[in-house]
Amino acid sequence: MKSYIVGGAVRDALLGMPVQDRDWVVVGATPEDMLAQGFRPVGKDFPVFLHPETQEEYALARTERKTAPGYRGFVFHTSPDVKLEDDLVRRDLTINAMARGADGSIVDPFGGQRDIADKVFRHVSDAFLEDPVRILRLARFAARFPDFSVAPETNALMRKMVEQGEVDALVPERVWQEVARGLMEQQPSRMLTVLRDCGALARIMPELNVLWGVPQPPAHHPEVDTGVHMELVIDYAAERRFELCVRFAALMHDLGKGATPPATWPRHHGHEQLGLALIDALCARLKVPNECRELAIMTAREHGNVSRAEVLRANTLVTLFERCDAFRKPQRFAQMLLAAECDSRGRGGEADDFRTRPWPHGPYLQGALDAARAVNAGEVAARCGDNKGNIAQAVHVARVSAVKALLRESDAGQ
Known part of the structure; x- marks a missing residue:
């Protein structure tokens, strides 16, 4: 023994x-x-x-x-x-x-x-063919060891497994488990690359897979390709060591760009709303935890509003906070701002480094939310007396007034 x-x-x-x-x-x-x-x-x-x-x-x-x-x-x-x-x-x-x-x-x-010396992922034997989880594990290892490459014969074996339908036999919980672990590794984009190269990403997350090859306006996205943008976004989230929900939301935020009419490309008007059903379907299929799904949907819906926060009126800002349930769940709203920041930072180009330029939208929105949350809703409700039907509107108005006061104060200080 x-x-x-x-x-x-x-x-x-x-x-x-x-x-x-x-x-x-x-x-x-x-x-x-x-x-x-x-x-x-x-x-x-x-x-x-x-x-x-x-x-x-x-x-x-x-x-x-x-x-x-x-x-x-x-x-x-x-x-x-x-x-x-x-x-x-x-x-x-x-x-x-x-x-x-x-x-x-x-x-x-x-x-x-x-193979460690050569930095190569290589299958041990053809028994690799028999377990489709091994494709997910290898992709996860690629995110953990980003300087390793996949041996050509191993990639060919994985493609064969995908073609034979082995990946389709995976249970959703195991797919999510491995994907979630890969998202938490050093360079998650490598996981996406490995899964794309063997065809597995198209089977487990087709909504994400279609983004490669979808162009974006180069003035705002020097990397142009939406899929490449997703790689940059998720790697930035990993670099900042953000938690899983934020990383997943960052990865999902532009899913709607794959559903806009190709004739309108590189513009993607309305992609925020188009992405919501796609995220919901992906999360339902893979049994993604609710906290990840909810944050991903909120980020997809609101990331455009975050990027233009400074031009939104006080009433619009408070309505945004209400729509995001930010008064009850301020921490989730803060997570959404982090995911939106990943969207802004995860862009290509050398002349204008998006990773280091100022990003005022998050602090601006957080400050406005803090001002609105400082309103004593109980006192406002008490002033409404017996007219209970006016309480929600009265609280809304008071919060708008608080945000307006903050903005005037900010303008005066400039």
Whole structure:
């Protein structure tokens, strides 16, 4: 009975990165052997055990056989006769198919160390074909390790999987789980690139996939291509370490540009409203959490108003706050402003760097909201007496007056 550290812990140590979690594979043991040593069983599909002291996961070495479409269609086999190499060959990428023994020696039967040196994602074997989640995982790894490239033969294998419908068999929750994790990595645009290159993005998020090749006015978007704009936007959000909801909203904000009539391009009048149904459909299909969906819809609807906030009248500003439910949920409104800032910053061009130029819209709107929120709605309601039907309008008017006073004060100070 021998235990080996496997997978990501070995990879990250070789890359000089901190190791967060360690997974172990045990060779030459039975479940009874593990129980006799105090390990606690936790695996449902195959034998996995928790170490009695460290609580780290130890899995018995296993082989697997494909029995049905999708990532759940496998039968696993464990026995003391399964070798370490038999377990490693079922893994997705060579850089994840290494093990470290108790003496520190590396077991690397498939060239993982070579591919780390060459910065290449390469599948271990044709068993990669059998699990469509591996496409999503590879794309997520590309976002984590953006200087790695996909081996041509691995990309060809992934295209084959897409063509054979394997990606269509993925359950929505798993797609969202992997996409969400990819959005939180160092350079999320690399995930989008990998998924596009193999055709998977067109199957899991067709509303987003169509944006590449859709032109925008070069005066405002030097990068021109809407898909490239999405890449710049999501990478800026990652650079600022924004939370998942903000990153997702930033990614979704221009979905409507793929639905405007091509004859009107590069203009996209009304794309804000056109994008709302597309976002709703994508979120329903992938079972995106409500907080992400709601912020994405708000950002798509309002990002144009944010960009022209300074020319909006006080009444229009208060109506905007009401429409966004900003008086009850000011934090979500602040998140929307961050996503809108990503839209402004995520643009190409060298002569005029959108990433560093002043962006006054967020502070301007936040200040106006703070002034409107400072109105004591209870006092306003009390002044209405028994005429309860006028309370909402009276509060609205009071908030408009507060914003007007702020704007006059601001003008006087200039």
